[in-house]
Amino acid sequence: MTYETVTVGSYQYSVAFDAPVPVRAHPWAIASGHVVDELTGAAPTVPVTIQVQEPGLSVVIGADGTFALVALPWQRFSMFDTGALSLHLTAIASNYLSYIWEAHLLDLRRHVAAPAIAAGATQVTMDSTAGLFIGQTLWFGPAGANEETTRIAALGPGAQQVTLGAPTQFAHALGDVVVADEYATTVLGDVPLRRAPTVLRGRTYRRDDATQTVTPLAGATIKLTDFWRSLPALRAMQPGAMTDPNPALRQFALACAPGIYLANGTGTSLQALPLSPVAGSEKNLAATCAAGATTLSLSDRVGVSAGRVLWVDTAQGDAAEALSVQSIPAVGSAVEPVSATLSISTHSAHGVNADVQVLQPMAATANATLRDATAPGDRCVLLDGLTGLTTTGWAELGIGVPEYQRVSLLDAVSDADGYFRFSPLHRLAVLQLQAKSGVLPLVSLTVQPDYTQSENWIDIVFA
Numbered sequence: 406m407t408y409e410t411v412t413v414g415s416y417q418y419s420v421a422f423d424a425p426v427p428v429r430a431h432p433w434a435i436a437s438g439h440v441v442d443e444l445t446g447a448a449p450t451v452p453v454t455i456q457v458q459e460p461g462l463s464v465v466i467g468a469d470g471t472f473a474l475v476a477l478p479w480q481r482f483s484m485f486d487t488g489a490l491s492l493h494l495t496a497i498a499s500n501y502l503s504y505i506w507e508a509h510l511l512d513l514r515r516h517v518a519a520p521a522i523a524a525g526a527t528q529v530t531m532d533s534t535a536g537l538f539i540g541q542t543l544w545f546g547p548a549g550a551n552e553e554t555t556r557i558a559a560l561g562p563g564a565q566q567v568t569l570g571a572p573t574q575f576a577h578a579l580g581d582v583v584v585a586d587e588y589a590t591t592v593l594g595d596v597p598l599r600r601a602p603t604v605l606r607g608r609t610y611r612r613d614d615a616t617q618t619v620t621p622l623a624g625a626t627i628k629l630t631d632f633w634r635s636l637p638a639l640r641a642m643q644p645g646a647m648t649d650p651n652p653a654l655r656q657f658a659l660a661c662a663p664g665i666y667l668a669n670g671t672g673t674s675l676q677a678l679p680l681s682p683v684a685g686s687e688k689n690l691a692a693t694c695a696a697g698a699t700t701l702s703l704s705d706r707v708g709v710s711a712g713r714v715l716w717v718d719t720a721q722g723d724a725a726e727a728l729s730v731q732s733i734p735a736v737g738s739a740v741e742p743v744s745a746t747l748s749i750s751t752h753s754a755h756g757v758n759a760d761v762q763v764l765q766p767m768a769a770t771a772n773a774t775l776r777d778a779t780a781p782g783d784r785c786v787l788l789d790g791l792t793g794l795t796t797t798g799w800a801e802l803g804i805g806v807p808e809y810q811r812v813s814l815l816d817a818v819s820d821a822d823g824y825f826r827f828s829p830l831h832r833l834a835v836l837q838l839q840a841k842s843g844v845l846p847l848v849s850l851t852v853q854p855d856y857t858q859s860e861n862w863i864d865i866v867f868a
Contacts, residue, residue, distance in 0.1 A: 428586045432475055433476065434590045437592055438596050440471075441598065443832065446637050447470075449598060451501075457494055461476055463475045484544065484582065485582045486582075504598050504599065517579055522573055531565055533565065537557060537567060540557060542557075543567070543569075543586070545575075545581065599832055603831065603861055604830075604861070605826070608823045609621070609840065612868055614868070622842055623819055623820060626842070627839070628815075629836055630647070630849075631647045632834075633835040658788075658832075665783040673775045673779075673803060674803075676801045680809065683765055686762065690702060690756070696751055696753050697751060701717070701728070701761075703715075703743055713765055714765070721759075723829070725811075727810075730745050731746045748806055773790050773792075779802075785831055786802070845867045848866070850863075
């Protein structure tokens, strides 16, 4: 213990001061970020919650969508680990899809470089000495009996070397972790929240100027001709995504159901391909299936094999799912109940006796690639083109673990009473629509969907 003499007035005291608390033992904002609405570029106007999968962290929510993750770094992370330092986060807000992502933290760990450190060494070579300073504490690993700390007496004498104030007590091998008494907050940047999908629906009419009356109009086609991804892009008078002067930047929207299962990066392939029913393979679920399940209990295994697709709850609209079979045991009779393992977990729950149709993937009929990454729950994908994609059909998305979606163009046709409905959409801030009915003049309109509403109503009147 080291004593210092301190003079207070006319008195002198011999004092042993407590050692300073290491920087890493202080509470720190381990990471910080900013939640924004991807359509407006601004913070959501509703409260945002940030959930962290890992324990030992506190979340502080600030103004304008800012947040910080606070912890004692040394206690939360074992700095002597050789793996990546990462956190698994979820952002939740009303009228938005939950956004799940993995945040990789700044890695401030250094490593012993040649030569290895012998016990009693006072000079240490590391893979980096950037940012180190005289008097700073270094921790030498690995954790356990050979863990030790010492201070830097001098930088050098050689490149990437430091001179220690006291000799090391233990030997340390090449690659062993060295941690300086420092910390820096990882800036996560903007976290873009996607609006929950909405449905555009409405009615088409023909106006009679002579009688000042309108009559519902059947068979009118309403097509998406362009869109803007954000309000700032529209206000800046930037070209629409479908008509960008640079073909490499153009984006085309395709609706999908039941919604994206897995995150897929830009450039991922989407293939339009038929899924052909396997004759005589109709069956039912033998037990209830929960959302997130990776197995299905089937009434039999007739027609089921690895690589085939189980279309579950076929009459339930967007709740129906097409799930690829990873494996199925070939034991017992083919007409006995069996459990099939899926390649991907289910979106929704399905009740006992729900109908199941076995489908066989056929050859692809068209191919496109993602212009923007997808996230779980997306109901629109943004592609480099729509060539070969029909009004409705099946598509396979992803590499390695494919997922199957029922896809449709963002077009609509009015029924006998003039009513029309688009597939659920989102990620589009402003839409440009064009309506056509026979020889009547075209009607063009610009729509800014209100994503706080599950439906947006549009009346289209032809002259």
